[in-house]
Amino acid sequence: MINQLKQLQRIEPDADFLARSKKIILTASPKPEYIFQLRHAATHFFKVSFALGLMAVMLLVISGRFAPAPASLIASLNSKQLVRESTKYDFNLQLAEAQYYQEVDKQINLALNEIISNGKAGP
Amino acid sequence: MLAGEYKLIEEARQGKAEAFGALYDHYAKPIYRYIYLKISDKALTEDITHEVFLSAWQNIRNYKFQGFPFSSWLYQIARNRVIDYYRTHHESVDVYEIEETTAKLVSQPANLDPDLDLERVKRALHRLSPDQKEVIILRFINDLSPLEIAAIMEKSEGAVRLIQFRAISNLKKLLND
Numbered sequence: 001m002i003n004q005l006k007q008l009q010r011i012e013p014d015a016d017f018l019a020r021s022k023k024i025i026l027t028a029s030p031k032p033e034y035i036f037q038l039r040h041a042a043t044h045f046f047k048v049s050f051a052l053g054l055m056a057v058m059l060l061v062i063s064g065r066f067a068p069a070p071a072s073l074i075a076s077l078n079s080k081q082l083v084r085e086s087t088k089y090d091f092n093l094q095l096a097e098a099q100y101y102q103e104v105d106k107q108i109n110l111a112l113n114e115i116i117s118n119g120k121a122g123p
Numbered sequence: 124m125l126a127g128e129y130k131l132i133e134e135a136r137q138g139k140a141e142a143f144g145a146l147y148d149h150y151a152k153p154i155y156r157y158i159y160l161k162i163s164d165k166a167l168t169e170d171i172t173h174e175v176f177l178s179a180w181q182n183i184r185n186y187k188f189q190g191f192p193f194s195s196w197l198y199q200i201a202r203n204r205v206i207d208y209y210r211t212h213h214e215s216v217d218v219y220e221i222e223e224t225t226a227k228l229v230s231q232p233a234n235l236d237p238d239l240d241l242e243r244v245k246r247a248l249h250r251l252s253p254d255q256k257e258v259i260i261l262r263f264i265n266d267l268s269p270l271e272i273a274a275i276m277e278k279s280e281g282a283v284r285l286i287q288f289r290a291i292s293n294l295k296k297l298l299n300d
Contacts, residue, residue, distance in 0.1 A: 004244040013155040
């Protein structure tokens with residue numbers, strides 16, 4: 001089988017093509033070295049910048065300054081939950097109001113009873 | 124590897140066209156064969172081969188010796204060009220078309236093993252996965268070492284040997300079917 005594969009070594013380009021291609025290639029000139037130096041410098045700069053940026057983010061995460069948004073802030077973005085919460089607060093407010101009036105009623109009753117009892121005890 | 128290759132590369136880096144011409148003469152045929160076996164179109168193979176050497180000549184000052192022959196660098200350029208070609212064209216190659224075109228270039232050798240037919244080997248080769256096909260072409264048709272193939276394919280030598288083992292097993296299976 002290997003010998004069969006080696007038979008494919010007979011595949012060769014046309015001599016005309018080789019001569020023509022070589023002639024065209026050699027009329028061009030190699031790129032100057034400074035282009036590659038500039039390219040290397042740019043690549044190096046981006047690599048270093050990326051590494052430093054990544055390190056800064058990691059430090060922020062480790063130090064805890066770059067924490068995800070608090071749960072309350074995230075919850076405030078949920079409109080359904082907001083509606084639910086507003087209803088709950090209104091309900092709580094009404095309860096507090098009823099409690100207040102109940103207290104006031106008690107105080108008024110106590111005051112009236114005191115006045116009445118004072119009137120009876122008087123001259 | 125070409126005799127005096129380092130000297131030729133250094134001279135080519137200094138802009139000496141004759142030095143690069145010598146490298147071209149030595150490597151144009153195997154690079155052409157490698158591209159042809161992957162693309163199976165003569166005109167396209169010529170275009171890509173030309174582009175590979177033009178790119179190598181224009182970027183010769185960027186070449187750095189990393190312990191591998193100059194051919195590894197050329198094969199890497201060729202490999203990337205072939206990948207670019209398939210990425211832009213999204214075309215699949217018809218196996219039978221490959222056989223037909225390859226048959227025009229490869230004449231039937233006189234001392235063929237009667238159990239194995241060259242056409243069947245070619246057909247089986249094109250049915251392998253791209254990596255397996257690449258390893259077979261580079262290892263057994265272009266006679267590169269596993270280390271050189273590893274450098275070209277950007278894989279470890281062990282990975283190349285594993286791909287080679289699987290490629291041979293698959294090729295045998297395909298030939299027995």
